[in-house]
Amino acid sequence: MNRFRDLPNWPHADLSRFVRHRPHDWHVQEAGTGDTVLLIHGAGGASHSWRDMIGPLARDFHVVALDLPGQGFTHAGTKRRLSLPAMTEDIHALCTAQGWRPRTIIGHSAGAAIALNLSRHLTRPDGEPPEVIGINAALDRFQGIAGWLFPVLAKVLALNPLTSTLFTIGSDPTMRARRLIEGTGSKISETGLACYGRLISDRAHVDATLHMMAQWDVGDLLDHLPGITARCLLITGGKDSAVTPDVSVRAATKLGNCDTTCLDGLGHLAHEEAPDATLEVIHDWMQRA
Secondary structure: OOOOOOHHHOOOHHHEEEEEEOOEEEEEEEEOOOOEEEEEOOOOOOHHHHOOOHHHHHOOOEEEEEOOOOOOOOEOOOHHHOOHHHHHHHHHHHHHHHOOOOOEEEEEOHHHHHHHHHHOOOOOOOOOOOEEEEEOOOOOOOOOOHHHHHHHHHHHHHHOOOHHHHHHOOOOHHHHHHHHHHOOOOOOOHHHHHHHHHHHOOHHHHHHHHHHHHHOOOHHHHHHHHHOOOOEEEEEEOOOOOOOHHHHHHHHHHOOOEEEEEEOOOOOOHHHHOHHHHHHHHHHHHHOO
């Protein structure tokens, strides 16, 4: 995404700034004061995913929403560091350099896996690990034939220089975004669809997403779930067809201190479909700390 062409019309562009911290040139949006809440979007998304939650959260907290390396407006210094461990290390280093010690990390889908992994390394000012809230958290290995076929296919796609071009051409991008998102069980606003349409039309964004998928492996994180001491909440959308609710239910049984709740009638992008309902669950849970 081109910061000069695309950012002026992006949700909360007035909150945006860029932070150079090797190896990436990070795009972050910041608002509010108080304890820090870090927001991490899922694969293929960007900071716009939190457009309806940043304002309400910023009434009580210092909110930081970042774009993952190569996605949205963050420029990836190298595509070799788009795996779960590498992105965790790089976000940890960014937080340390910026003095961010999150009380809470909220992640969506793959962003929830990154959030849990970060909780193993970051500490709050009181020395405890940050709380983690996962929304339709992608916490499962690929099963059966997909276990070996999908990673191989993703790597082939990512290594082909023509792939990202093929993904970004064709019919109206907003219509393509609508089909993709409705296929996960969600229906979101026209504003959200337009943002996703712009993202899937951007070659660099699609290329980085494919490289992230090619390097994605949650196996080590799943093995470490029993040792994670952070207080956790896993929120699911009852209609999520991309990461079904049972994934979070299984993960919660392995975590030492984890609650789960299901938002009936919502899909994979539950926080974009019903931000008020999602925020109500989040605020209630955080207040019980």
